[in-house]
Amino acid sequence: MNNTYIYLVAFSGILALIFAFILAKDISKQDAGNDRMKEIAGYIHEGAMAFLNREYRYLAVFIVIVAAIIVMFLNWQTAICFVVGAIFSMVAGYFGMIVATKANVRTAEAARHGQSPALKIAFSGGAVMGMSVVGLGVLGFSILYLIFGGNSVYLTGFGLGASSIALFARVGGGIYTKAADVGADLVGKVEAGIPEDDPRNPAVIADNVGDNVGDVAGMGADLFESYVGSMISAITLGAVVFTTGEGILYPMVLMGIGIIASIIGSLLARNSKNPNPQKALNSGTYVGGIIVIISAAVLSKTVFGNYKAFFAVAAGLVVGMIIGKVTEVYTSSDYKSVKDISDQAETGAATTIIAGLAVGMKSTVVPIILIAIGILVSYSVMGGFGDAARGLYGISLAAIGMLSITGLTVAVDAYGPIADNAGGIAEMAHLPAEVREITDKLDSVGNTTAAIGKGFAIGSAALTALALFASYAQAVNLNNIDLLNPVTLVGLLIGAMLPFLFGALTMESVGKAANEMVEEVRRQFREIPGIMEETTKPDYARCVEISTAAALKEMILPGILAIVIPILVGILLGAEALGGLIGGAVATGVLMAIMMSNAGGAWDNAKKYVESGVHGGKGSYAHKATVVGDTVGDPFKDTSGPSMNILIKLMTIVSLVFAPVIVQYGGILINMFK
Template sequence: MLDLGATSLTIVGIIAGVAIVSLIIAVLLRRQVLAADAGSPRMREIAGAIEEGAQAYLRRQFRTLGIFAVVVFGLLFLLPADPEIKVGRAIAFLFGAGFSAAIGYLGMSLAVRANVRVASAATRADGRTEGARIAFRTGGVVGMAVVGLGLLGAAGVVIFYRGDAPAVLEGFGFGAALLAMFMRVGGGIFTKAADVGADLVGKVEQGIPEDDPRNAATIADNVGDNVGDCAGMAADLFESYAVMLVASLILGKAAMGEQGLILPLIVTAIGALVALLGVVITRVKGQESGLTAIYRGFYVSAVVGVVLAAIAAFVYLPSSFGAIDGVSEDLAGNSGDPRLMVTAAVIIGVVLAGVILWLTGYFTGTTSRPTVHVASTSRTGAATVVLSGIGVGFQSAVYTAGIIAAAICGAFLIAGGHIGLSLFLIALAGCGLLTTVGVIVAMDTFGPVSDNAQGIAEMSGEVDEAGAQVLTDLDAVGNTTKAITKGIAIATAVLAATALFGSYADAVRVALAEIADAGTQVAGGIVGAMVSYEIISPITLVGVILGGATVFLFSGLAIDAVTRAAGAIVFEVRRQFREHPGIMTGQTRPEYGRVVDICTKDSLRELATPGLLAAFAPIAVGFGLGVGPLAGFLAGAIGAGVLMAVFLANSGGSWDNAKKIVEDGHYGGKGSEAHAAVVIGDTVGDPFKDTAGPAINPLIKVMNLVSLLIAPAVVQLSVPADTNHAVRISIALVAAAIAFGAVVASRRRAGQVDTAEDIDNTIATRPHVAGEMEQVAPEPTTRTGSTTGSAGASEPAERR
């Protein structure tokens, strides 16, 4: 086991201290947010309903996922490893899962209290500045917590396990990624089911505004913003942080020994300082756009992060590889300067984040040509809106994938073609990108907080026209920042998956070496093909095809789940409008709780299928076909995953902002046929950009981590030719049965909905499942200012 010197242990101790300080700063920022005015009693009542619904959902979700986590905890003990590593890895899994859940809960719990404060700020003269500050600092709290918990987990494992830390951290990363994937899928199904249902019935059929309190899906829509975009995205970015650390520590130890193990911790610790700087300097000046202030904060903090990382590299590393203790033999003779290489890798990661930020903004921004084109197609109907948005998504995927590929090539060239070093530099590029993770999380949380604030203002009727415009502007900024952070999250996922791919190869190499040391020879024929990495091998190409197919199947399942849940919401909201005519006149209170109930039950039921597919598909391929085809499987998943994720995210973003262009008065404005067309486009894009697309990020990392964990077992059962085949094939068949059994069960649920004779009655008689909610919203009341309509109106406000 590689032991660590006193200097390294001191550095890791300091990093643990930085993590604790980051958490303390998160607490202080949280107090600043909560110190802001919480608005009128009416606003607080509506915000309380949103908070209650979000709390109820997450409590039920965590109870469900807790059972799954306990099962996986037990299964980890079946994998081959030293007893001490087994125990440490399993415990680290629970910590990773727990930290991921905690980050998600923190993101939600503060966002549902900050939204009303942003709405209240809009009623004052400095509403633009103060509202943006509250929304961004809410995200800053979560960003500091991501950095703090990620560093604390990694540093703690290194302190306790020293050189064995990378093996133990596999469990930490796996727990974080698995929980994040479930939270991403479940929250995405919840939020988009409510959003699609609210838009289709409210906007298109009834002609009422998005956040009109007469729409029974309004509260559920706002709840979904928090459990999807806040809780889900925060957990997603935390697992990106954790997984990148895991991969970089594994590769760093293999390439550069002790200093390679510690260096990634130093680079990511710099992110704590960068996050704090970004939160503090991001202030809206005068009448400038909130997006301008956020961009300024991001770029300044990114440049500072590069400078600090370069200083750390030059202070910590020697000027030659030969002077590094524990450097790999093939790297010792490299004539390059490791300090320059590390600095260049960090620069690549930060520049990649900046380019992705610009590129995503170009393809999804309200003033950019692609989105304006999508909006213009609304003049010819919904079909052309959908087609043009799909075209934008396909094209943007090519450019984004090309930029990410260029970054990977850059790291390869800097390493002089050395595979091990290039993989480590790719991981360091990811760590460099994630020095800005605190600011990225703040950017993402800005979106749902400002969106909820606009909804609260609409439902309360207590915000005048000027204040409503402030909230509209903040919401538009939030839509752009959410799209940007999704693009950056995809880039981190690809870098992390590439680094994990290298870690997988290292695990297979070590396992094969142990087999050889034991005197067992690798046989030829089928067994030889199973452990071969030759890409021209037909069996390896089978793995590539299956990896890409899994991404498509996962995406289809996620979108299907939203379709079914959204259909249930549509029927429920229609039923309420039909059976209670007083809802439209403001005399009858909608049954908000029933919609929240349906979203909760359907999202929790549907999240199991994609999760089981992600966990068991690589097990089936690995044990069934071998480590070579499993490598092909991972390559196929990474390649298809990056293209699919960008396509889904940017198509959805362009449809969303095309809708806003029309709602701003272009091509006929609200209530026109063009508006109905872009609303349809937006409802198609909702599950694209907020459910299936973002969930691909943790998907490819979960599959890589599962492969990394099972690689030694696959090698052990593959190489001794005859005795273990039955066991290996049995494991593969069981895993395949679980994965495809979940898919079949999902399709059966779809068939039951498709063949139901009276779906309206089915929905109307559903039992409530979110029993924690007694009452979720106040009575609809008259709205003033720029909010449309009066509660006593007998027809939709926008059509009068």
């Protein structure tokens, strides 16, 4: 089978990028509102760019060092793939952020003319991020595939590059956004008694920048990593199972079709006139999903002569969609869990915390069972429990299925922070109440889509990590990873512990960074006269600077741990121990991610539910209790929880990339005792 189809796949990536450019051009042409709005939007834009520029300087150093290590221990081809992966992810993030920080103010302005035009701009902004992710992902991957003649060993470097950026964007971004948010709230709302999004609050711009940094760039890099990872896993395993190339053709073409489906879905959602924004967004996702499902079936029959691959793909896609829905059930105030938490708020903060943690823990059950079903179905339809290699390839196809409509998922997800920002700008620019009403409505839909998006991100991280885990085993020539072997057991225990450590470190980082922000905001109120009277502007840039510096400093330790520990365990205890480590880390990483994200989301909505008037409403004893829950939930859902996705994927891809080193030197400690 020749490689012609790869050009077609690459072309779909180019299409996505063209679509993204058209959307971006269209957004630029929209009215950016009055001078006040432009000024505020300018601050946010500058702040976001300041963060990205600083982050990318750090990243440049990091990339050079890691590339050098790769050249030293592996080969220059992998290093090139690594650098390309990193750069492509950075470009996607950069482009997405530029457009998102243009779309926010234009969404606010469009809201003067109604909900549909506002939704159109906000969603278009999100779609630019989504299309950049899939476009650059597919394009980069295809080009490298062609250059290196399909050598999947080199291509793992592309995944490592994507993972490295995701680490910075998601963990650093998560710390940034919550430091700003918590800092702004603690001094502004609690101490100074000014409302949220008040321009007198020095941290208000940092807070708005944080929405972009964490939820646009961070989420984008996270899914870019999953997207690329699923492709790497599928072609690594596919090349082994099918020697004539169908094993690679099928997932690659499906990713191309996924892009087309995402473009069509985006156009539908963008131009929907449905008065319910949630339904407008859903319609696009459903249409995109259906196109992929049908294509997967036709393609499966064409390429393999049967529907086995289709069932694996469908299993992944369906599981991903249901996990998103389940997330909503545990975090939306329309359902029982959130109401239970707000009931517990009647007896204070302690019972609110206990109830929220219990909801988070319980919410792991269904997603885990769904992932289990996804694994069993995709494995057994391909391999029938007899053929392990085919079965594992089936799991990678499930990941492909889940991620095929990434373009749409990211678009819907990145729409949220743009709408949120638009609301902030409307507030700060004192736009009429009816404008704020529209942006609030769009924002509240954004909260739901964010919850669903988080569930999807976790599910896809889990499946991608498991698929890469299978690739790892193949790369280190392991036919089994035996839990009765004590080193595997030790690896499992250490791996299972790492998400706990990672969670602790990231939560503490947010605490430290938020404290610095609190000090700075207090200082400005104290030392800069006229802030409260709005005669002098606060020093927004200084707050942006603090969040930026803290985020980048605080992510170094967890980042190093995620990269060094797998290699260290592999070298000391061997490839099988490392396999155990990955297994343990994926298991608890997924659980912690679900628990923390959902507990955080549930607390957030319990607070909003009480604010809507129940249990005494705003200012009541119950409300204060839910505010405590929400504040605990902030680092849970926006920093530590999402960081787990990165942790499990990064550790797996590090193991995969350095597999040759581990094969050669692995297990020196164990060998000493043999």
